[in-house]
Amino acid sequence: MSEKIKASVAMLKVLQDWKVENVYGLPGGSFNTTMRALESEKENINYIQVRHEEVGALAAAAEAKLTGKVGVVFGSAGPGATHLFNGLYDAQQDHVPVLALIGQVASGAMNMDSFQEMNENPMFADVSVYNRTVMTPESLPRVIDQAIRTAYQYKGVAVVTIPNDYGWMDIDMDSYYASGHNYSSPILPEPDDSKIKDALALIKEAKQPVLFAGIGTKGATDEVIAFSEHFKMPVIITAINKGTVPDSFRANLGSTYRVATKPADEAIEAADLVVFAGADLPFAQTKKILKPNMKFIQIDIDASKIGKRHAVDVALLSDAKKTLARFVELDGSPVESRPFFDATIEDMANWREYLKKFEDKTTTPLQPAAVFKEINKHATGDDIFAIDVGNVTMNSLRYLDMNPKQKFTTSALFATMGYGMGAAIAAKSAYPDRQVFNLVGDGAFAMVVQDLLTQVKYKQHVINVVFSNQHFGFIQDEQEDEGQPFYGIDFNDADWAQVGNAMGAVGIPVSTHDELVAAFEKAESIEGPVVIDVKITDERAIPVEDLAVNPKNFSAEEIAAYRKRYEAEDLLVLDDLIEKYSK
Numbered sequence: 001m002s003e004k005i006k007a008s009v010a011m012l013k014v015l016q017d018w019k020v021e022n023v024y025g026l027p028g029g030s031f032n033t034t035m036r037a038l039e040s041e042k043e044n045i046n047y048i049q050v051r052h053e054e055v056g057a058l059a060a061a062a063e064a065k066l067t068g069k070v071g072v073v074f075g076s077a078g079p080g081a082t083h084l085f086n087g088l089y090d091a092q093q094d095h096v097p098v099l100a101l102i103g104q105v106a107s108g109a110m111n112m113d114s115f116q117e118m119n120e121n122p123m124f125a126d127v128s129v130y131n132r133t134v135m136t137p138e139s140l141p142r143v144i145d146q147a148i149r150t151a152y153q154y155k156g157v158a159v160v161t162i163p164n165d166y167g168w169m170d171i172d173m174d175s176y177y178a179s180g181h182n183y184s185s186p187i188l189p190e191p192d193d194s195k196i197k198d199a200l201a202l203i204k205e206a207k208q209p210v211l212f213a214g215i216g217t218k219g220a221t222d223e224v225i226a227f228s229e230h231f232k233m234p235v236i237i238t239a240i241n242k243g244t245v246p247d248s249f250r251a252n253l254g255s256t257y258r259v260a261t262k263p264a265d266e267a268i269e270a271a272d273l274v275v276f277a278g279a280d281l282p283f284a285q286t287k288k289i290l291k292p293n294m295k296f297i298q299i300d301i302d303a304s305k306i307g308k309r310h311a312v313d314v315a316l317l318s319d320a321k322k323t324l325a326r327f328v329e330l331d332g333s334p335v336e337s338r339p340f341f342d343a344t345i346e347d348m349a350n351w352r353e354y355l356k357k358f359e360d361k362t363t364t365p366l367q368p369a370a371v372f373k374e375i376n377k378h379a380t381g382d383d384i385f386a387i388d389v390g391n392v393t394m395n396s397l398r399y400l401d402m403n404p405k406q407k408f409t410t411s412a413l414f415a416t417m418g419y420g421m422g423a424a425i426a427a428k429s430a431y432p433d434r435q436v437f438n439l440v441g442d443g444a445f446a447m448v449v450q451d452l453l454t455q456v457k458y459k460q461h462v463i464n465v466v467f468s469n470q471h472f473g474f475i476q477d478e479q480e481d482e483g484q485p486f487y488g489i490d491f492n493d494a495d496w497a498q499v500g501n502a503m504g505a506v507g508i509p510v511s512t513h514d515e516l517v518a519a520f521e522k523a524e525s526i527e528g529p530v531v532i533d534v535k536i537t538d539e540r541a542i543p544v545e546d547l548a549v550n551p552k553n554f555s556a557e558e559i560a561a562y563r564k565r566y567e568a569e570d571l572l573v574l575d576d577l578i579e580k581y582s583k
Contacts, residue, residue: 008037008167018180024056028076030103033167057087058422064096078116097151129156188319216278220321232338343577372399388420500531
């Protein structure tokens with residue numbers, strides 16, 4: 001007679017074979033047999049109890065982004081399941097593997113309008129790459145194994161709905177197996193030398209080329225820098241690729257469009273050729289960031305991405321790391337000088353001086369830049385930054401001084417507020433020995449503050465920095481740009497430090513510069529979570545997507561008003577610098 005195992009325990013054994021360490025979720029009656037299995041396997045797999053399923057799903061998505069491994073979350077039937085959608089769509093939009101386990105009423109109660117029963121498969125059809133209801137106890141571990149394989153294959157969300165009675169039924173030990181131990185990352189395509197030579201001809205002809213380095217260049221820091229220096233080509237990064245190229249690298253211009261830097265926006269506007277490496281740019285067509293007449297070389301491992309954002313002159317279906325290195329190998333002698341390259345470097349140095357002016361301010365209310373100065377000062381070098389959505393995203397991209405050992409995660413394409421809390425929980429769960437920051441506006445913090453209790457429960461030393469100005473600042477700026485009255489963007493203040501204290505964290509209120517400096521010094525010595533509630537100005541930061549400094553595009557009156565409002569009198573104009581270095 002075959003040895004027996006509970007179906008849900010077998011399912012968890014499959015997760016372990018896939019090297020899953022953490023499972024996020026909130027228990028419910030329709031998930032209790034799996035809870036029983038989690039209790040029995042608690043020495044082998046960590047169950048992390050969140051206070052809202054949305055945060056659990058965001059944590060699972062963030063863990064997948066940070067580690068490259070599948071993130072796992074669960075929700076019970078009905079409301080527990082529907083609460084997952086925000087995090088699952090974040091995973092879908094940012095193309096990371098997540099497994100969502102969905103509770104269901106017992107099989108005998110299905111299709112009977114039972115309490116909390118829902119037809120869950122259609123609900124998850126749009127968000128998922130795999131979506132199944134388990135039909136027998138014996139199939140449960142096998143369906144889970146298939147779900148994880150599919151999530152990895154398509155870099156998306158796999159959903160498995162589990163009737164509650166199946167979990168604690170006995171199945172034969174030899175009725176299933178797991179395939180995680182045999183999994184290996186796909187072999188990435190090699191670059192085509194003939195196409196690289198075609199691309200090299202375009203690079204040689206170009207006067208103002210840029211390298212647009214996306215998340216596909218993660219792990220290719222040396223190759224990106226070598227390519228940039230060899231071809232004298234400045235680097236623009238996508239927001240989610242922050243940190244791959246160190247901010248100290250002279251030709252790193254930062255990200256483009258709105259959550260961006262001035263030099264990056266000027267450079268992409270002036271470019272006559274773009275090398276688009278492992279990147280995506282959702283605003284490319286709608287905001288006309290990539291001009292139709294520019295030459296375009298695209299490197300990607302996904303054929304469906306080729307030509308998605310711009311007409312392509314040379315397409316390289318290959319790994320960005322290998323391809324950038326091969327460009328340098330095949331070209332031989334480096335480009336000695338390029339006026340555009342020199343101009344962008346001076347433009348970036350000028351921009352950094354401009355930002356430093358705000359970092360050094362000690363005025364009240366505080367500047368966000370002054371807060372980031374303290375964050376950079378107290379960073380350890382391998383920190384993880386969980387970045388929420390809004391003006392904090394823009395300020396993080398401008399002011400965080402990062403290196404490739406650090407990690408940066410945000411909700412990029414879906415851009416859901418409240419991301420930072422779940423991401424910080426995931427970061428500390430996956431990397432307990434690393435320093436974790438949750439950088440969040442007061443609007444987003446209010447959405448998910450209940451899960452500060454999760455940080456407290458697991459004694460996670462997360463430094464939650466709340467940028468409080470009682471406004472949905474990012475939306476306020478959009479309303480200004482659209483010329484409409486401000487409406488619905490202000491809200492009542494809260495003492496988030498006191499809230500933190502009441503929930504078991506250490507809350508530190510900050511209103512002055514002296515209090516700011518002291519708060520970060522104190523935060524270092526605290527073992528559990530910290531809430532630093534910083535009261536900041538609601539003044540708008542400089543909008544570089546509508547940069548009004550170039551006389552070719554704006555009147556003298558418009559330029560003077562723009563420079564005065566944003567203290568931008570000393571900002572240089574890229575066109576002037578190009579002319580300077582072309583002489």
